[in-house]
Amino acid sequence: MNRDRRGSAEYKILVVDDEADIRELLELTLLRMGLDVRSAGTLEEALRYLREENFALCLTDMRLPDGEGLELVRYIASYCTDLPVAVITAHGSTENAVAALKAGAFDYVSKPLTLEQLRALVKSALSLPEKAQSKAADGYQLLGESPPIQHVKAMIAKLARSQAPVYITGESGSGKELAARLIHHNGARRDKPFVPVNCGAIPENLMESEFFGYRKGAFTGAENDHDGFFQAANGGTLFLDEVAELPLQMQVKLLRAIQEKRVRKVGATTEDAVDVRIICATHQNLAKLVEAGKFRQDLYYRLNVIELRMPSxxxxxxxxxxxxxxxxxxxxxxxxxxxxxxxxxxxxxxxxxxxxxxxxxxxxxxxxxxxxxxxxxxxxxxxxxAPPRFAEETVAASNAKWPLQDYLDRVEREAILEALDKTRFNRTAAAKLLGITFRALRYRMERL
Incomplete structure (x- = not known):
């Protein structure tokens, strides 16, 4: 049932809520926006509408008299794949939000919903491309025809039609930022900013002001008001690369900003509303960092709604x-x-x-x-x-210090690999970082 969601010149919206006054309020607002509206008070009625008519957007409550809104989300994800569905509910929780987004919801918002939020949500959903497809983004293109790359392309096309947070995993240099750019470019936020942030490159004492901005006079050197990454990405996408590098104190503040959709500049007494989609990436294993107490579990669940793995x-x-x-x-x-x-x-x-x-x-x-x-x-x-033997990870135990030459070789190999990783495998830069010449680096790589 993959039908054209614009069956007529007008956009038709399906509103599903068991409370008549809420349905009436939503219907009135949508009609004033020039949209055609159908209202349903039950899951059964909503499914009947979906089988009989074409819609551009579905707004549904989480709890219905004869079922769950999640059932409707799953039905739409299976049979009306081009129809965005947003869940609006008073029963807000991180678990409900994650469940709805994982099931295929375009977005999830909690009541009470302001008219401005509703208009922004509807406008964003209706601006989605007609069909799910992954296109090149301003010169960026994911090349390749292998099965793993074909899977990634299909996932990007699907993720572009959602507002769900995306967690991109993969080795260094595997194209995580490219995937994030393509998700942004093919989605409803494509005309808004894409702001990439390398979390590992920001000094800890500057993180709050860099992420949330600051007011004039907030600290020495703050001569003017300054917007942070969240304000710069407002309406668009904030890409947090190497998110595992965030210190725990900053993780708490980031979690609150994501949940509340509001940020407070350093030195300010009031908060600013922000609307950003979060995409994060790391080459580290966040789940293991959570187990080790180095990454907050609640933030991990908030970021890891949908995982996209980039193949090596x-x-x-x-x-x-x-x-x-x-x-x-x-x-x-x-x-x-x-x-x-x-x-x-x-x-x-x-x-x-x-x-x-x-x-x-x-x-x-x-x-x-x-x-x-x-x-x-x-x-x-x-x-x-590099010789194949050098590229392989050492299998010797990290605490084995004999034979002495094997131990020294392993230390040298690890230092070179770390330098290569930090310089994005630029060997000239890696040699400079190690304090040796390019020829010396080449000799050591061949020897090891």
Missing amino acids: LRECREDIPLLSRAILQRLADEAGTPVPKLSRAAEQALVAYDFPGNIRELENVLERAVALSTSDEIRPEDLHL
Whole structure:
């Protein structure tokens, strides 16, 4: 029953609530917005309307006389896939919100609902694209035809049609920010700001003012009022990269901002309403951090409503030739030079390599190869790939200090891998961070 949700020139809204006065209030507001409205007081009546008519949006209460609003959400998710459904209820709780969003709800809001909130919700839902599909976002595109990438593309298309918080997992360099951008670009907030924040790059004493802003005179150097990340992303998407790096004190404040949809600037006495969609990412295991007491469980459940896992590049080896050609084309366009060719042997070497740094490492490898190659064809020796043994994780126990040479090699290997990770697998930058030359780094990687 995947029907056109705009069956006529007018948008038709289905309101489902067991309280007649609430239905009447919602219906009156929607009619004043120029919308056509159908009202239902029971689950059975709502299902009948859905089978007989096409709708652009469904607003439903969580509790109904003959069932749960979640049943309606699941029905719509299964049989009316292009129809956004928002849950509006007085029985607000984190558990209910997570359950509704996981079931496929577009959004979840608690009563009492202001007219401004209702209008914003309706406008956002009606601005969704007609069909769920993942398109390129301002030059950003998820390339690849392998099964894992096809699954990610399908998930992005689905997540774009929801306001649910998304938790993106995956190794460093696997494209987590790209996925977040595509979710934003293909959703109802695509014309609003996308604000990426690297949580690990903000000093702890500046976090509150950076996230929530500050008033003039709030502290030394605060010469003017300043908006934070939440205000900058208002109406759009706030992408929290490396969210595991947030200190516990900041996690409490972030949780309250997400739940209340209000923030208070440093030095202010009043709160400002904010409307942002939260997408977060980390290469760490948040569940294990929760068990270790390093990440708040309530914030974890609030962020991890829907998880999107980005596959590593070694899981998508068949995509490496396509990705390589796209990267080489981009490098040539930026430099204004002919596109360098990748020899068959070089392509095979790339496909066989494990890429611990994933796509980011592939980009750095090809960029360096283009810079150092003396011909118009890139050969295997131009790639300078790390030996396979070096890329593998050590299996020796971390406390084993003998044989001494094995222990020293392992410490050196771990230091180099950490430097590569911190510099996004830019080997020149990693060598500088380690305080050695590029040639010395190459020698050590080959030796280890």
